[in-house]
Amino acid sequence: MRIIKTIQEMQSFSIDMRRTGKTIGFVPTMGYLHEGHVALMKKSREINDVLITSIFVNPLQFGPNEDFEKYPRDEQRDIDIATENGVDVLFMPTVDEMYPTKQSIQIEILDRVDVLCGKSRPGHFDGVATVLLKLFHITSPDHVFFGKKDAQQVAVVDQLIKELNFPIQLHMVETVREEDGLAKSSRNVYLSPKERSEAVHLFKGLQIAQQKIFDGEKNPAIIVNEVKNYIITHTTGKIDYIEILRFPSLQPLTVIDQQIIVAVAVQFDQARLIDNLII
Amino acid sequence: MRIIKTIQEMQSFSIDMRRTGKTIGFVPTMGYLHEGHVALMKKSREINDVLITSIFVNPLQFGPNEDFEKYPRDEQRDIDIATENGVDVLFMPTVDEMYPTKQSIQIEILDRVDVLCGKSRPGHFDGVATVLLKLFHITSPDHVFFGKKDAQQVAVVDQLIKELNFPIQLHMVETVREEDGLAKSSRNVYLSPKERSEAVHLFKGLQIAQQKIFDGEKNPAIIVNEVKNYIITHTTGKIDYIEILRFPSLQPLTVIDQQIIVAVAVQFDQARLIDNLII
Numbered sequence: 425m426r427i428i429k430t431i432q433e434m435q436s437f438s439i440d441m442r443r444t445g446k447t448i449g450f451v452p453t454m455g456y457l458h459e460g461h462v463a464l465m466k467k468s469r470e471i472n473d474v475l476i477t478s479i480f481v482n483p484l485q486f487g488p489n490e491d492f493e494k495y496p497r498d499e500q501r502d503i504d505i506a507t508e509n510g511v512d513v514l515f516m517p518t519v520d521e522m523y524p525t526k527q528s529i530q531i532e533i534l535d536r537v538d539v540l541c542g543k544s545r546p547g548h549f550d551g552v553a554t555v556l557l558k559l560f561h562i563t564s565p566d567h568v569f570f571g572k573k574d575a576q577q578v579a580v581v582d583q584l585i586k587e588l589n590f591p592i593q594l595h596m597v598e599t600v601r602e603e604d605g606l607a608k609s610s611r612n613v614y615l616s617p618k619e620r621s622e623a624v625h626l627f628k629g630l631q632i633a634q635q636k637i638f639d640g641e642k643n644p645a646i647i648v649n650e651v652k653n654y655i656i657t658h659t660t661g662k663i664d665y666i667e668i669l670r671f672p673s674l675q676p677l678t679v680i681d682q683q684i685i686v687a688v689a690v691q692f693d694q695a696r697l698i699d700n701l702i703i
Numbered sequence: 704m705r706i707i708k709t710i711q712e713m714q715s716f717s718i719d720m721r722r723t724g725k726t727i728g729f730v731p732t733m734g735y736l737h738e739g740h741v742a743l744m745k746k747s748r749e750i751n752d753v754l755i756t757s758i759f760v761n762p763l764q765f766g767p768n769e770d771f772e773k774y775p776r777d778e779q780r781d782i783d784i785a786t787e788n789g790v791d792v793l794f795m796p797t798v799d800e801m802y803p804t805k806q807s808i809q810i811e812i813l814d815r816v817d818v819l820c821g822k823s824r825p826g827h828f829d830g831v832a833t834v835l836l837k838l839f840h841i842t843s844p845d846h847v848f849f850g851k852k853d854a855q856q857v858a859v860v861d862q863l864i865k866e867l868n869f870p871i872q873l874h875m876v877e878t879v880r881e882e883d884g885l886a887k888s889s890r891n892v893y894l895s896p897k898e899r900s901e902a903v904h905l906f907k908g909l910q911i912a913q914q915k916i917f918d919g920e921k922n923p924a925i926i927v928n929e930v931k932n933y934i935i936t937h938t939t940g941k942i943d944y945i946e947i948l949r950f951p952s953l954q955p956l957t958v959i960d961q962q963i964i965v966a967v968a969v970q971f972d973q974a975r976l977i978d979n980l981i982i
Contacts, residue, residue: 435870445722528814529866535807553808561868587808589840591714620711 425507427514431522431562434515438476438564446473452556455479456494456496457505458609465509467597476563476567477506478515480522485551491596496610515563527554532543533580535673540576540687541698544664549580556581560590568592573599573607574701575685579672599699601627614695618660625658626688626699633668633686634701644668644682655690664689664696671702706793710801710841713844717755717843725752729844734758735889736784737880743848744788746876755842756785756825757794759801763881764830774814775889794842806833812859815953819855819966820977823943828859835860839869847871850868852878852886854964854979858951880906888979893974897939904937905967905978912947912965913980921959923947930967940969940976950981 428434441448449468453461460478468475479502486492499516506514530555536542542549560568568585570578578596585592600608606620607625613622629651636647648666655663670677671685687700705712720727728747732740740756747754758781765771778795785793810832813822821828839847847864849857859876864871879887884906885899894902908930915926927945934942949956950964966979 435868439870442721445723445724525866527866528812529863530809530811530813532809532811533807534809534899558868561870564870584808586805587804589714589837591718591840591843594715 425511425514426518427501427503427516429462429516429518429521431517434476434513434517435564437513438562441474447566448472448474448476448564450559450563450570451475451477451511451607452559453477453479454481454495454610455502456498456613457502458600458608458610458660459569460573460608462505462509464571464597465506465511467595468567469510472490472567474512475510476513476515476565477511478517478559478563480515480517480555480559482522482551483519484523484527484553485548487545487547488547491611493559494614496613516558520556523609523674524553533583534573536579536583536672538574539669539674539676540665540667541689542576544689549577552577552580552648553584557588562593565592567595569597570597571599571698572596572702573609575671575687575702576674579674582672605631607697609697611695611697615692615697616694619692619695622659622661623690623692624696625655626690628658629654629688630686630699630701634703637680637684637703640699644677644680644684647680647686651686651688655688659690659692661690661692663696664691704782704790704793706795708795708797708800710796710879713792713796713841714843715943716792717841720753721843725798726845727751727753727843728837728846728848729842729849730754730756730790731838732756732758733760733774733889734781735777735892736781737879737887737889739850739852739887740837741784742786742879743786743850743876744790746874747846747848749862751846753791754789755792755794755844756790757838757842759794759796759834759838760828761801761834762798762834763802763806763833765826766824766826769824770890773893775892791914795879801837810836812862815855815858815862815951816950818953818955819944819946820968821855828856831856831859832863835863836867839871842848844871846874848874848961850875850878851875851981852888852978854966855951858953861951862892864943884910885975888976890974890976894971894976896972898971898974901938901940902969902971902976905976906932907937908945908967909965909978909980913982916959916963916982923956923959923963926959926965930965934967938969938971940954940971943968943970943975 449472451464604624689698728751730743883903968977
């Protein structure tokens with residue numbers, strides 16, 4: 425596996441690959457890799473000649489009071505995991521390499537961001553879009569892979585690719601879970617043992633919603649209320665949101681009749697966890 | 704020459720070219736082609752395997768009171784000129800093809816736009832940047848070509864390419880002029896005979912500035928004033944701006960000591976003309 429730290433070298437590599445007819449799969453990450461990322465890598469390897477993974481904790485997508493500084497990092501472990509999982513190039517730029525000056529080109533996402541995480545993290549998806557624009561230009565991928573756990577991110581990337589006409593195919597890969605159902609996340613490491621045992625109830629709450637829908641309940645408000653009560657009863661975390669929306673448009677709805685997302689975010693002491701089911 | 708009207712077909716073509724190792728030169732235009740455009744095409748042919756030219760009058764870069772509707776168009780003449788000048792693919796999308804829905808991703812340029820045309824055309828360069836992002840993704844060029852006459856546009860594209868890490872090389876091509884010195888422009892067609900004879904004084908004014916600088920004048924205010932008096936005396940047009948700035952940063956300056964641009968814009972009855980010299 426080749427480790428590349430500069431934009432210029434990464435760009436030369438990907439242009440060379442494209443020129444020789446190789447297809448490129450790209451898995452952008454913020455590192456602290458886990459089985460969720462490995463699932464993305466696996467999917468990419470199945471359909472592309474070359475697998476590029478990036479590790480970059482993007483300051484632009486963190487708010488001033490968020491966890492940019494203490495976001496978990498473990499470079500050597502990430503290198504080992506990437507090597508074991510068939511990554512051809514691991515792109516690990518510094519913040520200075522990616523943002524040598526303050527960005528004077530502002531990307532603002534107007535749709536799909538006034539709900540869910542976008543509501544409690546203003547500017548978050550503008551930062552995500554900015555870094556992805558840059559990374560897509562640097563790695564020239566044919567296919568990109570994102571986890572379903574970050575469903576709103578997938579919806580925004582879908583919009584970014586379509587509206588700006590990127591010649592890129594987006595793949596949404598199933599969320600990987602712990603044995604008890606907790607969605608794998610780099611931030612799980614910041615849960616206390618007590619919180620870790622409670623965290624499973626995010627997924628359990630979503631499963632209750634799913635069961636309700638399968639049983640014929642069509643009123644989102646009733647379902648949201650039930651999940652809310654369940655999570656309040658079973659965890660000490662503070663609920664940030666529980667929402668049911670259309671997917672991927674993330675439009676509100678009053679009757680459940682098409683593809684929807686049930687999404688939840690809970691703030692624990694040191695970690696904010698999110699999870700969702702698309703039904 | 705192949706004429707392509709859909710994004711999908713254009714994108715397939717350019718991806719195929721890239722995959723087979725061909726280099727792509729791209730000349731984006733708003734049509735009503737003239738020798739200025741032909742110079743860009745010629746330059747592109749010299750250094751690329753494939754030449755793509757686009758004709759698209761981009762509504763996003765026109766203000767509500769500007770000349771989008773009456774911007775000159777002549778499709779058949781453009782096709783003839785493109786054919787004669789070695790264009791391989793002429794990309795001519797409709798407005799609906801480029802903007803099927805209202806853009807929900809906003810691009811805002813913060814630098815280099817509070818001067819010159821950016822000052823009198825708010826949002827103009829945001830619209831330019833948006834359409835170029837799309838066109839660059841659709842045509843996957845290795846090299847893009849812009850005329851020096853639109854120097855602020857070149858400065859903004861330079862920033863767009865660098866800051867968003869496009870794997871694209873920008874070329875600025877010398878302004879092509881009529882025999883008397885008037886810069887070629889699609890908008891010249893809207894000058895009355897009297898205005899046409901006056902319009903040459905934009906360039907003459909710039910030449911006066913250049914001579915002053917060669918003679919050792921280092922104070923931009925003195926030069927601007929002299930050019931202003933000259934143009935007021937010799938034309939009936941209304942001066943929009945005469946400015947001397949650093950190039951390409953477009954920063955203000957008090958002493959002429961590095962590469963600078965002297966730029967002028969004059970509003971005639973039906974046409975707003977711009978011109979500049981980079982010294």
